[in-house]
C-alpha cells in the first residue's frame with residue numbers, strides 16, 4: 667500500500683485529527699498568503715513572536731485543512747510539523763556550525779510501512795536544507811511544539827549531530 671493510502675484509507679488521517687500542527691513563522695506566512703480569512707490559525711501565546719498552531723474545525727477535532735475525503739487541502743504548503751510527522755525533533759546549538767538533534771517518534775501505521783530509517787532520512791533531508799538556509803526556523807518549530815504540547819506522548823528515538831553545509835564545502 668502506498669503511504670498516501672495508508673494515511674487516508676487505512677489510518678483515516680488520524681494525526682490530522684489530534685494535536686494541532688505547530689507553525690514556524692515561515693509556515694505561517696506561506697499558508698496565510700493562501701487564505702482569505704483568519705479562522706485557519708490560533709495564537710497560543712501573546713509574546714512578541716506569537717506561537718501559532720493550525721485551528722481545528724468548529725464542528726469536530728479535525729484540522730482546519732482536512733478535507734471531507736480525508737486529504738490535506740494545503741498539502742504542498744503544509745507546515746514543517748506535518749512534513750516530518752510521525753517524526754519530531756528537539757534541537758540545541760553546539761557552535762556556529764553544529765547542532766544537536768534529538769529525534770522523537772509517534773508510532774503509527776506509517777512507521778511500520780516505511781520503516782523508521784527511511785522516515786528519518788527523509789526528515790533529515792528536510793532539516794538539513796532549513797539548517798543551511800535559516801536555522802532559526804528550527805527553533806521556532808521547537809518553541810511552537812513546546813507551547814502547543816506537541817512533544818507530549820512522543821517517544822525518544824536517538825540523537826545525532828548535524829553540521830551546516832555551506833556551498834563549496
Ligand code: SF4
Pocket residue numbers: 672673674677678679680681682751752774775776777
Ligand atoms: S502519518 Fe501515521 S498517524 Fe498520520 S495518517 Fe499517516 S499513518 Fe496515520
Ligand code: SF4
Pocket residue numbers: 681682683687720729730731732733737738739740741744745748
Ligand atoms: S495541515 Fe494538512 S497534513 Fe497537516 S494536520 Fe492539517 S490536514 Fe493534516
